[in-house]
Amino acid sequence: MSKKYPKVDRKKCTGCGSCAAVCSASPNVFEMEGDKVKVVNPEACTECNSCLDVCPTKAVTIVSSKKEK
Ligand code: SF4
Numbered sequence: 001m002s003k004k005y006p007k008v009d010r011k012k013c014t015g016c017g018s019c020a021a022v023c024s025a026s027p028n029v030f031e032m033e034g035d036k037v038k039v040v041n042p043e044a045c046t047e048c049n050s051c052l053d054v055c056p057t058k059a060v061t062i063v064s065s066k067k068e069k
Pocket residue numbers: 006019022023024025029030044045046047048049050051052
């Protein structure tokens with residue numbers, strides 16, 4: 001089984017917060033941390049791709065994860 005989840009390139013992230021604002025997952029996948037956003041609840045992602053569309057710097061990508069353990 002592989003699951004897709006978002007990943008943030010912190011070098012590209014401007015901390016605008018748009019991804020966190022648009023994410024409809026519960027709990028929110030993103031959380032602000034200082035002047036960047038970080039992925040805190042990747043397993044909650046519904047793969048709606050909204051965050052990809054709103055990110056002005058394309059810092060968010062969806063990656064596949066092979067099941068660990
Ligand atoms: S793809 Fe949708 S559910 Fe997943 S992190 Fe982005 S906005 Fe949230």
